[in-house]
Amino acid sequence: MEATTWGRRAPDYARRKREFGDALIALAEKVLPGLREHVVFREEAGPATFARYARTTGGAIYGPAAGRWRPPAKTPVERLYLAGAGVFPGAGIEAVVISGTLAADAVYPKR
């Protein structure tokens, strides 16, 4: 695939995103023959999607860039606790679960 912009305002963005999805399904069909006929819902998401809806750095799926400051679970706002990819320790299922436990610990500190 040629190097090109994935900006939403590119005139052929929607078509190229759809075609990229087609190419990925075709690739998956090499190990899952007939996959295409079983798709009942599909939705393509690219960097512009994550930048738009999750406001991540450059559309990264892992949220803020590595090394960027992330807020802790306990906030200065009374009874407001945070958990998730944008919070310490970071993105990815495991880190997000850890952030959830840190939030729970902040709500109910160990004695």
Ligand SMILES: Cc1cc2nc3c(=O)[nH]c(=O)nc-3n(C[C@H](O)[C@H](O)[C@H](O)COP(=O)(O)OP(=O)(O)OC[C@H]3O[C@@H](n4cnc5c(N)ncnc54)[C@H](O)[C@@H]3O)c2cc1C
């Ligand atoms: C394509 C892709 C592949 C990935 N692969 C991996 C991987 O292989 N391994 C890994 O560890 N991590 C992976 N990740 C990262 C991981 O999925 C995320 O870091 C993690 O899911 C973030 O968890 P979260 O709870 O912060 O947010 P999410 O999992 O996004 O959960 C947020 C939830 O809030 C809901 N929501 C949003 N707004 C509202 C609202 N206003 N009201 C009610 N509900 C709302 C959303 O619908 C969603 O269900 C991947 C991410 C992507 C996008």
